[in-house]
Amino acid sequence: MSTTIPPTPAETAPAGLSESQRILNIFLAPSKTFEDIRRNASWWVPWLLGSLISACFILTVDKRIGFETVVNNQMAQAPEFMKRAMERVPPEERQKSLQRQIAGQRIGALYLGWLFYLIFSIVLAALLMFVFNFILEAGIPFKNALATWFYASLPRAVLFALLGIVVLLIGVDPSVFDFENPITTNLAAFLDPTTSSKFLYRLLGGIDIFAIWAVILLGMGFASQSRKKMSAATGITTIAVLYGIYVLGRAGLAAL
Numbered sequence: 001m002s003t004t005i006p007p008t009p010a011e012t013a014p015a016g017l018s019e020s021q022r023i024l025n026i027f028l029a030p031s032k033t034f035e036d037i038r039r040n041a042s043w044w045v046p047w048l049l050g051s052l053i054s055a056c057f058i059l060t061v062d063k064r065i066g067f068e069t070v071v072n073n074q075m076a077q078a079p080e081f082m083k084r085a086m087e088r089v090p091p092e093e094r095q096k097s098l099q100r101q102i103a104g105q106r107i108g109a110l111y112l113g114w115l116f117y118l119i120f121s122i123v124l125a126a127l128l129m130f131v132f133n134f135i136l137e138a139g140i141p142f143k144n145a146l147a148t149w150f151y152a153s154l155p156r157a158v159l160f161a162l163l164g165i166v167v168l169l170i171g172v173d174p175s176v177f178d179f180e181n182p183i184t185t186n187l188a189a190f191l192d193p194t195t196s197s198k199f200l201y202r203l204l205g206g207i208d209i210f211a212i213w214a215v216i217l218l219g220m221g222f223a224s225q226s227r228k229k230m231s232a233a234t235g236i237t238t239i240a241v242l243y244g245i246y247v248l249g250r251a252g253l254a255a256l
Contacts, residue, residue: 016036016039016040017032017033017036019042019045022036022045022046022151023045023046023049023151023154026046026151026152026154026155026217027154027155030151030152030217030220030221031220031224033151034148034151034220034221034224034225035224037144037147037148037151037221037224037225038144038224038225041141041143041144041146041147042147043143043146043147043149043150043151046147046150046151046153046154046157047117047118047121047150049154049157049158050117050150050153050154050157050158051113051114051117051118053157053158053161053162054113054117054157054161055110055113055114056161056165057161057162057164057165058109058110058113059110060164060165060168060169061109061168061179061182062106062109062110064168064169064172064174065168065172065174065177066174067102067105067106067109068102069174069175069177070105070177070179071098071101071102071105073175073176073177073178073179073193074179075098076193077178077193077198077201077254117157121146121149121150121153122146124149125142125145125146125148125149126142126145128145128149128218128222128239128242129142129145131238131242132145132222132226132235132238136226136230136234136238137228138222138225138226138227138228138230139226139227139228140222140225140226140227141225144225145222145225148218148221148222148224148225149218149221151217151221152214152217152218152220152221153214155210155213155214155217156210156211156213156214159210160183160185160210163183163185164182164183167182167183168182176192176193178193180205181193181205185208185209185210186204186205186206186207186208186209186211187204187205187207188201188202188203188204188205188207191204197255198251198254198255199251199252199254199255200251201254202247202250202251202254202255203247203248203251206243206246206247206250206251211243215236215239215240215243216236218235218236218239219232219233219234219235219236219237219238219239219240220232220235220236221235222235222238222239223235223236
């Protein structure tokens with residue numbers, strides 16, 4: 001009498017992380033989020049979350065500071081060659097140009113910030129993918145690079161913006177408000193932006209807690225997406241070198 005051997009049940013693949021788990025883990029256990037991106041390179045949730053929180057920050061800036069003050073403060077911190085160029089413009093034309101700049105920046109920030117954030121992220125993700133793929137031969141797909149960028153950017157896009165909203169609601173001197181440096185998270189916050197060296201101000205502005213956090217996350221994330229074995233240290237070092245070049249270039253431009 002023959003016996004029938006029951007079929008062995010097929011092994012089920014482990015369930016991936018939910019979007020809420022991905023977001024939480026990027027703050028607590030980022031390696032879990034980056035590993036899950038290899039399974040599913042979805043990026044729209046962190047982009048949407050970052051866009052919404054950033055929009056709340058910009059709206060608070062508009063209500064508490066006003067974009068006229070923001071633009072005037074930016075002009076005070078502009079490189080000297082830009083100031084000299086503006087001084088050569090007739091006063092009436094200069095005022096019209098300033099008003100157009102105020103209106104353009106306000107409309108762009110309030111209503112098109114989500115689009116600028118998306119375009120900026122696509123460009124930066126493509127640049128980082130190029131460096132890792134053609135220099136380090138990592139073989140990272142673009143969708144994985146973009147998802148890594150958005151998740152690694154969450155601490156700054158969300159936490160930084162929320163802290164900025166709190167600072168604005170508590171109260172800040174509008175005359176010294178720096179739209180790019182609204183809270184004390186870097187060494188430049190301890191300098192007077194109008195009297196300090198432009199080069200030093202931008203250089204120290206790059207030594208920022210959230211920027212360093214992003215460098216570490218991006219390095220970990222891109223290393224984890226590599227098709228060949230790559231250590232997190234290699235990824236972090238690569239991102240740190242690129243960021244250092246950016247900071248030095250920006251500081252040098254400000255000093256012109």
